[in-house]
Amino acid sequence: MGLSVYARAWRAGMVACGLAWFGPAGLRAETADPPVMVAPVEVQPSAEPFGLATFFLTSGGLLDRWLGVQRRLDDEMVQLALCEGDRDGCASQAALKFLDIVDAARQRDGRARLGEINRAINLAIRPISDVAQHGLIDVWTSPLATLARGGGDCEDYAIAKFVALRRAGLAPDDLRIVVLHDTISGEDHAVAAARLDGRWLMLDNRRMAMVADADVRNLRPRFVIGQHGVMRYADSSLLAEASNRTSAVSLVTSSLAASANQPLEFVN
Template sequence: MGFPGHSHAWRAVILAFSLVWFGPAADLSAGTLMTPGVSELIRKSAEPFGLFASPLYEGGVLDKWQRVERKLDDERVQLALCDGDRERCASPAALRFLAIVDDARAREGRARLGEINRAINLAIRPMSDEAQYGEIDVWSTPLVTFAHGAGDCEDYAIAKFVALRMAGISPDDLRLVIMRDTVHGEDHAVAAVRLDGHWLTLDNRRMAMVEDANIRNYRPLFVINQSGAMRYADAPLLANLLGREAVPPGALNVAAQPGLLSPAN
């Protein structure tokens, strides 16, 4: 049974979501394929994958990121001191990290992003948190990761996030994204950078950077920027288009749940 008076809106929503998941991002602007309201709502999403995200106020992802942020405050001071006086820098990890940032600063555009992706992928050995720390899902800051020379997906992604910022990328164009690998049934973290209006993902599993519109078999779960952590959710889009009374019961339940990244990243 449908909702009276909303059949055209539902068809527009279904078409919009089909384009988001199966078509390139450029197709989303084709006004002849969807109603102006749907197209406008999608364009308002500034996040990777063109999906809406709501702020997290609790949960495992937020807790882990806040702990990382507190440690990053100290590391930024150490990196600034080492950056200003390399000869007196007492941290080999900081010097290695800064060397990557230096090489990236010497490049522009896509080459700058690719340099950081490639260099950090090569600088860190893949190792699960359980093997390295005896715990599951430990998020490490760049200097800790570089001191150990090993880490898993979120450690790569956090190191790239910080390196990109130091290399001159605006925080407005920089994200961490946690996705669900729907084929292997595990969570995976990447850095994402917006270049010329397109989001590129920097992944420890590949040297080539892939645009979000071309990623398959992953479902985005969380996105992190300089303001905090957010959870991806489709339901608010349905609510805006159709009104809350037209959304099936439970569809708006997007409360944050603690999540763990798979150790096999």
């Protein structure tokens, strides 16, 4: 398929995401995740995207999904290493496509490197919901599986960019996946984030231009995923209340534990 076809497919469905991590309300009672444990940490300024305090999740559906992706990534990294050493003998077209994207990014520096991966992944994957593609409400897919199918939703784009950026030379501490909540539409959305010169840039499947976290509007960060695990953003109003109490940590962590299993409504 030519580049122009991919571009049309991307534009036609750039608002598609199709995630519903915890399923419809009618199904949640049957498939409810166990209570999420939140590791208590000291409330302090954060180096994470958006500069907000975060708390590690030690259990729950979101963490399980990410750990599942990591297990599949272990196998894909072996496949990529083999194909990189012998491209003529590589049997995986998805691996070759991924390596081409990374190679092109390595030829650039700084913001241009990030933009190359953002653009290439956006054009290489057509937007399609998990229900349409897998017949399931929520499936997290590793990069080679996504490229092999040719389609995915917002978290599939974000995962592919996260891995491609790492292979292109970015440090693990400068890479994240962020789950955002649209305060106008009520929808949730996943993007990759990369730190450049001290600023976090959002790599979004819905646009080619990258936007700094400080310039994001009408989107509230909810979760962030990095090399050390899955974290939940603390509510700013709760932190303000906690700052005036001696039991700040227990107040924040107990509130997060109570709300961590509330369903995320991923529509776009």
